[in-house]
Amino acid sequence: MAPAFPSGDDRADFGTGGHRQFSFHDIVLRNRLTALVVDGVDFCRLVEQGFLRSCGLETQGVNNGDAAVELIASGAKFDLIIIDMFLPVMDGLETTRRIRALGERCKIVGVSAYIGENDREAFLAAGGDVFSEKPVSPEVLIPILRELDGQYSNI
């Protein structure tokens, strides 16, 4: 049985310069994994793709939901999609719904700079899997990547 993924709320608050449980280099992938990053802020997308690449993933990035949906509709396959909830034009929730409506079943992680009261529930209802405050931390991402890579043994 696969372990439950930590949510953004499960992250420990490490404070400023405190001890960190994970770094993005704390994983060695056995398989080729791909990820799509959907973030309208160029700087954030650069950093998010950087984190994923440092974990060994191949990544693509787009800056809006329409481009993400078009990419999936064209047949592009990803093991992981990271979607910012605050996208220009079509927001992250609608982007998630449309990706799921295309039949895409990969892991979708929603990220947001500001998490409101019902945001997590809305994202899960839209078909997302894990919701995290931005920036996504290794404590959230590494367990997800290990599961995608098949690094957890079946019980």
Next chain:
Amino acid sequence: MVGTSLSQQLENYIQTMHDQGILDYHFDHVKALQNEENPRFLMEVISMFAHDAEAGIAHLTTLLNSAVVDFAKVISFVHQLKGSSSSIGGVRMALACRQIRHACDNMDKERCLQLLERMKQEYNSLKECLNIIFEMERSIVVANETRHRQP
């Protein structure tokens, strides 16, 4: 006796910024992305962050000084600024952005304007810190390039 290396000086400075609460561990994650294939990565992200942040702050200033404030647009820019400041480890600037968001939720223009000034102060502190890191990084890159060129 060999003095403190440039890299050690940089590490010491970053730790000081941690101790002062200006940077958190997210900065360390970003810094760790730099490698031999991309030795200028940290300089690039600092430049990109500063460029985007200043544009965002300029937009916010215009919007909040309008006769009728479009709070939906203000929230959009605040969201972007919080996301990018959090991503580079600028924890105090991110907190200031969060406070502006709360004021937007209450449609409190005066409070937003007060908090905007506080956020600008936090950005200036963060920018000063990042500029010092940028210059130290540049010195390290130049020193390494010089060393590699020597026979």
